């Protein structure tokens with residue numbers, strides 16, 4: 001049964017347990033001052049998620065405001081080119097250009113329901129910041145987004161979008177001035193303001209109840225896919241993994257199904273052997289990061305290492321605890337794709353299907369293309385988590401260098 005003890009989520013055996021653990025992962029490792037707020041949030045979410053009015057409002061907004069259901073598109077031209085039947089779940093067509101809006105809308109509605117007046121968020125590429133600023137504008141809540149100074153430079157377009165939507169963007173200069181530091185800063189804000197403020201974490205990471213709550217808001221991706229398949233069997237389901245929210249949202253209804261293999265694609269960056277990558281499962285080890293026990297990149301002393309990926313959304317030194325559990329139990333398999341391979345994935349999908357994917361999503365495409373021989377005659381479902389507009393500067397900069 002899902003936590004907390006309200007019992008409204010029914011008696012079906014589900015992850016996480018009452019303590020927010022996925023096997024030995026997850027949990028709630030947070031400052032003392034936040035613990036009551038996190039338990040309260042778990043209770044509030046369980047209550048809302050058991051209320052058909054709330055769930056109905058969430059799904060209505062996903063439909064009328066964000067454009068769900070997103071299409072399931074048979075990528076026939078790509079399929080022909082690589083000799084594998086490929087289906088694309090088109091999260092790139094969701095409002096604001098990625099799956100992140102599902103979660104932002106869900107959490108903003110919850111914040112409204114619990115009388116919060118202010119939303120805060122961390123963002124790396126700015127996609128989650130834009131999704132949160134959008135949900136804040138729609139629901140009429142104040143919005144502050146913490147963003148590493150380095151990311152602010154790299155992602156000028158999304159910074160402008162957030163400002164346009166009425167959000168305040170606060171530059172974070174501590175540490176490496178990227179995503180992990182922005183999370184720390186947002187946590188610090190929340191400790192001070194928890195009475196009035198809801199912190200919208202952008203992935204299935206952080207302390208309980210976030211990994212659970214974000215998965216619940218994102219599982220619409222997989223559930224829609226199952227309906228859209230209309231009984232057609234799939235052999236392999238593939239998604240890129242940063243924190244892991246688009247992947248867990250897609251995997252959720254397929255997990256444990258006979259004959260379906262789940263594959264999460266992490267960022268191999270410059271190559272695993274160079275140490276400059278974002279493969280928390282593939283090349284990390286268990287530790288505690290941002291409030292949860294999970295696989296993470298750390299040195300022998302337990303210091304968090306910098307992640308590296310060409311795609312800001314995969315540039316994170318940890319992963320959601322449910323993925324750690326999936327990896328250990330074999331419910332899913334985790335592989336990795338380098339920056340260069342991901343760029344080839346962008347090119348391949350753009351050329352064959354007329355769809356420019358986000359660099360994150362291109363990791364999933366690239367893995368399928370790379371393993372096409374092994375996947376021959378199989379049906380592969382790829383979660384195309386977002387569109388590539390935000391990455392055009394990065395992509396064209398690479399052209400200029402060759």
Ligand SMILES: *Cc1c(COP(=O)(O)O)cnc(C)c1O
Pocket residue numbers: 098099100125127128202203204240241242243244245246247313314358360361385386387
């Ligand atoms: C943020 C982002 C990701 C990575 O986040 P997950 O929580 O792993 O899904 C992947 N794709 C896109 C397009 C993103 O914006």
